[in-house]
Each structure stands twice: as structure tokens, then as C-alpha cells.
Amino acid sequence: MSLLMHIIKNEWKSLLRGKWVIGYGLIFLILTDTLLRFGGGGAETLLSLSNVMLLFVPLVGMIYGILYIYQSREFVELLLTQPINRRVLYWGLFLGISTPLMAAFIVGSMLPLGWHGILMIDGMASAMVLGLGGVLTLIFAALGFVFGLMFYEDKIKGFGFTIVVWLFLAILYDGLVLMLVFLFGNYPLENFVIAVSMLNPIDLARIMVMLEFDVSALMGYTGAVFNRFFGTTLGITTASVMLLVWLAVPTWIGLNVFRKKDF
Amino acid sequence: MIEIEDVKKSFGDLNVLKGMSLTVPKGQATGIVGPNGAGKTTLIKTILGLVKSDSGLIKVNGEPLDNDGRYRKDIGYMPQVARYPENMKVYELFEFIKGLRDQEPVYEQELIDQFTLRPELEKSLRNLSGGNRQKVGATLAMMFNPDLLFFDEPTAGLDPRSSHKFKKRVEMEKENRKTVIITSHIMSELEQLVDHVVFILDGRIRYYGSMENLLQESNETRLEAAIASMMDDDPQEVAA
Numbered sequence: 001m002s003l004l005m006h007i008i009k010n011e012w013k014s015l016l017r018g019k020w021v022i023g024y025g026l027i028f029l030i031l032t033d034t035l036l037r038f039g040g041g042g043a044e045t046l047l048s049l050s051n052v053m054l055l056f057v058p059l060v061g062m063i064y065g066i067l068y069i070y071q072s073r074e075f076v077e078l079l080l081t082q083p084i085n086r087r088v089l090y091w092g093l094f095l096g097i098s099t100p101l102m103a104a105f106i107v108g109s110m111l112p113l114g115w116h117g118i119l120m121i122d123g124m125a126s127a128m129v130l131g132l133g134g135v136l137t138l139i140f141a142a143l144g145f146v147f148g149l150m151f152y153e154d155k156i157k158g159f160g161f162t163i164v165v166w167l168f169l170a171i172l173y174d175g176l177v178l179m180l181v182f183l184f185g186n187y188p189l190e191n192f193v194i195a196v197s198m199l200n201p202i203d204l205a206r207i208m209v210m211l212e213f214d215v216s217a218l219m220g221y222t223g224a225v226f227n228r229f230f231g232t233t234l235g236i237t238t239a240s241v242m243l244l245v246w247l248a249v250p251t252w253i254g255l256n257v258f259r260k261k262d263f
Numbered sequence: 264m265i266e267i268e269d270v271k272k273s274f275g276d277l278n279v280l281k282g283m284s285l286t287v288p289k290g291q292a293t294g295i296v297g298p299n300g301a302g303k304t305t306l307i308k309t310i311l312g313l314v315k316s317d318s319g320l321i322k323v324n325g326e327p328l329d330n331d332g333r334y335r336k337d338i339g340y341m342p343q344v345a346r347y348p349e350n351m352k353v354y355e356l357f358e359f360i361k362g363l364r365d366q367e368p369v370y371e372q373e374l375i376d377q378f379t380l381r382p383e384l385e386k387s388l389r390n391l392s393g394g395n396r397q398k399v400g401a402t403l404a405m406m407f408n409p410d411l412l413f414f415d416e417p418t419a420g421l422d423p424r425s426s427h428k429f430k431k432r433v434e435m436e437k438e439n440r441k442t443v444i445i446t447s448h449i450m451s452e453l454e455q456l457v458d459h460v461v462f463i464l465d466g467r468i469r470y471y472g473s474m475e476n477l478l479q480e481s482n483e484t485r486l487e488a489a490i491a492s493m494m495d496d497d498p499q500e501v502a503a
Contacts, residue, residue, distance in 0.1 A: 006362045017350045074346035078403075081311045081342075082363050083335040259330075262274070262314040 003084060004092050011096025024060065025104030033112035042118040043213060046129050049109060050209045053133045054202055057105060058140040059166045061098070065144020066162050068097050070155050077263050090258045094251065098141035102134045109133070128212050132205045135243055139201050142250035149257045169202050193225045201246040208239045264289045264442065265310060265411070270319030272305060279305045280316070281466035287459075289410070290440040292433075294453035294474075296490055297463035303446045304343070306463065307413055311340055324410065336366065339404035343415040345396040349389035353380065353399060356388065360403055369408035377428055378402060393420045401429060405436065412436060414445045418452060430455060450487035460486070462493060469493060 015021050031052060035045045069076075072093075079089055110130055113119045119126050144162065151158030177196055181189055197203045207226050214232070226235050265287040272280040279302045287293050295303045308314040310321055312328055312335065320327060323334045347356055361368060375381055378398040383391060391399070397420045404412060414433070418426040433456055437443055447453050453460070460477055462470040470477060470493060474486065481489040 003363070003365070006359075010359050013355075014348050014351055072348065074342065074344055075348055077313060078340075078342060078345075078347075079363070080313050081335060081338070081340040082360065083332045083338075084363060085331045260315065263308070 004088050004095075007079075007089065007092025008096040008099075011093065012100055015097065015100045021100045021104045024101065025108035028105055028108030029111055032109045033116075036112055036116045036118065042116075042122045043125065045118065046113075046122060046125050047209070047213060050129045050132070050206075053105070053109075053129065053136070054206050054209075055170055057133050057136045058170055058202055061101060061137045061140030062144040062147070062162050062166060063159075064097070064101055065141040066148040066158055067144075068093070069145060069148025069152070070158070073152075080263055086259045087255065090255050094142065094145060094254065098138050101141060102137040105133045105137060106130045125212055129209060132208060132243075135247060136201065136205055139243070139247050139250060142247070142254050145254040146250055146257060149254065149261060152261070169200050173200050173203060190225055190229060194229055197226060198242050201243060204239045204243050204246070208236055208243075211235050211239075264322075264324055265444075266320075266322040266325075267310070268320040270306075270309060270316045270321060272309060272314060272316050279466055280309065282319070283463075283466075283468055285461065285468060285471060287442060287444065289442050290437075291459055292437050292443040292457040293445070293459040293461060294457035295444065295446040295461045295463060296448075296450070296453065298494065301463045302466045303463055304415060307340075307415060307444070307446065311335070311338065311413065336364065336407075337410045338413065339407060339409040339411070340413045341397075341400045341404040341415065341417055343419070345400035347388040347396070347399070349387065351388050352384070353386060353388060353391070354384040356399065357403070357406075364407060366407045368406040371402070371406045374402040374406055374432075377432060378425065394422055394425060397421055398425060398429075401432075405432065409441075411442045412444070414443070416447055417445065418447070418449065450485070450490065454486050462490060464494070 032045070032049055035048050036042075039045045039048055076089075076093070080086065110119070110126075113126050113130075143165070147158050147162050147165075151161060177193060181193065197207060211227060211232050226239070229235070230238055265285070267283055267285040270280055270283045271278075283302075283306065295306065297303050305314055309316050310323065310328075312332055322328075324337055326334050328334060351359075357368075357371065375384070378401065380395070380398055380402060383395055383399075388396065388399070397417070401414075401417065404414070412433075417433075418429060421429060430452070433443060433445075437456075443457070445453065445456060454474070457474065459473050460470065461468060462477075477489050478484065478486070481492050483489040483492065
């Protein structure tokens with residue numbers, strides 16, 4: 001346990017000194033503050049913030065994860081020659097780099113929400129947007145780790161794959177689902193749509209935001225079906241559980257690839 | 264002491280280690296030589312646990328390799344390319360590795376002085392020259408006084424003075440009955456540092472024995488000539 005903390009702390013120190021993470025937090029701080037100053041009420045701001053969050057947090061998390069693997073190759077190899085277990089090293093590195101990124105988003109967005117008083121008024125909604133951003137950071141940093149380890153020798157392929165996965169999940173997915181629904185409109189598709197939306201963590205997060213804010217017009221097709229099928233409370237619970245599965249699966253795959261890999 | 268029995272490793276279709284067996288007794292200084300791509304680095308990485316062998320058995324000090332990597336407490340490794348997190352300072356790296364190994368260093372200060380690293384301690388690793396980074400790697404490998412020392416092309420980036428100091432240090436480690444394993448393409452360096460040679464060709468061990476024997480058998484006076492003639496003699500190499 002202390003060994004794990006030792007590795008995590010080392011990554012934290014190194015990241016803080018890189019100042020990159022602080023800049024990332026500042027971007028969300030400025031963005032949230034600007035939205036609050038010019039964007040009217042709390043709920044609207046939170047929605048705008050979550051739109052930005054749903055788009056960029058996955059991209060940054062994934063690029064960050066894969067970049068870490070590529071940049072730290074020799075260092076990780078040196079650490080692997082020390083008397084430590086690969087499992088501990090994996091968790092140390094993963095938590096060491098993903099938690100500061102998560103904290104940067106949460107703290108950066110939370111501060112303006114705090115000083116504009118939104119945290120007090122829309123506490124639940126704020127907490128949800130911030131929490132979802134945090135979970136998405138972890139999920140996509142883990143995916144970045146997995147892609148980095150899988151395409152260890154071929155960085156171009158690794159980055160290309162990362163960008164394509166992001167484009168697919170963040171932008172194309174809902175459109176594709178809608179197209180399928182349009183093409184097969186004569187068949188009962190509810191179960192299919194529910195299943196499909198479970199397969200995309202960004203979709204799940206968006207659905208949760210929309211259910212919380214009860215803005216069905218912005219829900220997208222999958223969100224609307226989700227809402228009708230589950231209702232708000234059960235819908236949010238189901239989506240949360242699925243997000244946790246989404247968190248567990250890539251980290252588990254990453255761990256196993258890391259443990260078996262030849263460096 | 265290292266025991267290797269019929270170790271095989273392939274990467275996809277490429278058979279890198281085609282059944283290697285080797286016993287390196289305690290206190291022996293061994294040089295691993297062979298052409299590029301012969302499997303030298305893969306062999307070392309397999310012993311270190313960086314690469315997992317497909318079959319065969321490896322024991323370090325009588326213990327088979329385990330997943331916890333505890334056997335690596337007895338191993339110091341200096342990699343061929345030394346790169347570290349850029350904004351970490353030299354002394355922080357030393358502290359970090361100390362915590363990781365949970366061992367007290369024996370020769371830390373001595374090595375820092377020997378390799379004149381003291382003025383570099385407060386610098387970020389990014390600002391270190393390649394040679395100084397190699398010296399940091401050498402210090403990390405030796406400061407915990409491990410029984411087994413692995414050096415992968417150790418003097419490639421060192422200036423003559425540092426290279427000389429490094430060799431002196433390795434000679435001292437030999438006198439202290441450390442098992443030393445060095446890969447190098449610089450044969451004169453190996454002549455100086457090791458007394459046994461493993462010659463690897465195409466994933467197999469072609470020669471393993473004392474340097475003297477090798478020179479006698481091949482009727483050469485220098486290691487370089489002996490190795491070159493062995494490469495020439497090899498039918499596979501000619502066919503290729």
C-alpha cells in the first residue's frame with residue numbers, strides 16, 4: 001500500500017511541476033466563470049459546461065493516457081527492473097496520472113460554481129456534472145493506457161486509433177443510432193437502443209445529465225428512449241452502474257495487458 | 264548466480280531466443296557478444312523479467328523468477344538508453360528509487376562523488392547531458408550493492424574519463440565477488456572487464472567459456488578477431 005502511494009505521489013509531483021495539468025484546470029475555471037457571467041442562470045450554465053465536458057474530457061483523458069505511455073517508455077522499463085510487482089506499478093502509474101487530471105477538471109469547474117453561488121442552488125446537478133467529468137476522465141485515461149500498451153511500438157497508429165475512437169464515441173455515435181432507428185423504424189427498437197446507449201460511456205453520461213435536468217428536447221434519441229423506459233431515478237441509477245462497469249473494464253484490460261506485456 | 268535452461272522466446276513469427284541454456288556462477292564477469300539482433304538484449308530483458316519467456320526456466324540465486332519481482336532486489340541494471348521523467352531532479356530520482364526498492368543505499372554518496380554527479384543533483388534530468396544520464400543510470404544500478412549487475416552497452420555515451428572511472432568501478436565490483444554481465448560491441452572494453460564470454464548468434468549460444476580458451480581455440484590474440492572469425496565460420500551467417 002505504501003509502495004502504491006509512493007509511486008502515485010511521485011507522479012503527482014512530476015505532473016504538478018509540469019504545470020500542464022494546472023493549465024487544464026484553469027481552462028475549465030475560465031470557461032465556467034465566463035459561462036456564468038454571460039450565460040444567464042445556473043442550470044443553463046451547467047448544461048453548457050456539460051456539453052463542453054462531454055466533448056473534451058474524453059479526448060484530453062485519452063490523449064493524456066496514451067502520451068504518458070509513449071513518453072515514459074524508458075522510465076517505465078527502468079521501474080519494471082526494480083523489485084516491484086507489475087500490478088502495483090500499473091495502479092500507481094494509472095492513479096498517479098489520472099487523478100490529477102480529474103482533480104483539475106473538478107476543482108477548475110467547481111470554484112466558479114462556488115463563488116457564483118450555483119453550488120448552493122443547484123447542488124445535486126452541479127455535483128453530477130462534476131462527478132461525471134471525473135469518471136469520464138478516469139475511463140478515458142484508462143482507454144488511453146490500453147491503446148498505448150497495445151500499440152506500443154507504433155505511435156502513429158496509437159494516436160490515430162485514439163482520435164478515431166473519440167470521434168466515433170463523442171460525435172458520430174448518436175447520429176449513427178438515429179440513422180439505424182430511421183432505417184428500421186418499422187421494428188420495435190427500444191431494447192436495441194437501450195443496449196446501444198449502454199455501450200458508449202459518453203452517451204451514458206449525456207443521458208444522465210439530460211435526465212437530471214429534465215430537458216428531453218436536448219436528450220437525443222437514445223436519451224428520450226432511456227427516459228421513457230426507465231424514468232428519471234431508475235434511468236440515472238442504471239446509467240451510473242453502467243458507467244462504473246465502463247470504468248472497471250478498461251482498467252482491468254489495461255492491467256492485464258501491462259502484466260503480460262514484453263517491454 | 265544465474266541458471267537458464269532451454270529458454271525460448273518469439274515475438275510473433277520472429278524466434279529471438281531459440282532455446283538457450285546458460286549458467287553463470289557467482290562472482291563471474293561475463294560479456295555477452297553477438298551481432299545486432301542476435302538476442303543479447305532480449306536475453307538480459309528476460310532475466311530481468313521485462314520480457315516473459317515462452318518456455319524454459321530461469322533461476323536467479325536459486326529462486327525461479329516470481330511475479331512479485333523480489334529476486335530483483337539482488338539485481339542492479341543499467342539500461343542502454345537512460346531516459347527519465349524530464350522535470351524530475353536527479354536527487355529526487357534517487358529518492359524515488361530508494362523508496363521503491365525499500366532498501367538503504369550502500370554506495371550512494373561514494374558513487375555520486377566517483378562519477379562527479381554532485382553538481383548535477385539539483386538539476387532536472389531534462390537538462391542533463393547524455394553522458395551524465397548514463398552516469399545516473401550507473402549509480403542507480405550499483406548504489407544498493409546488489410549481487411548481480413547488468414550493464415547494457417554501458418560506456419557508449421561516456422567520455423573517456425567517465426568511461427575509465429566506470430571500468431575501475433566495475434573492476435572493484437568484480438573484486439567484491441559480484442556477478443557482472445555486460446553486453447558491448449566494444450571488444451577492447453570486454454577484454455578489460457570480463458573473463459568469460461557468451462557469444463550469441465541467431466538466438467542460440469554458439470560459444471560460452473573463458474576468454475583465454477576462446478583466444479586459444481581460435482588462434483587469435485584479440486577478442487575482436489576471435490569473434491569475427493567465429494561469425495565468418497558460421498554456415499548460417501554465410502547462407503544469409
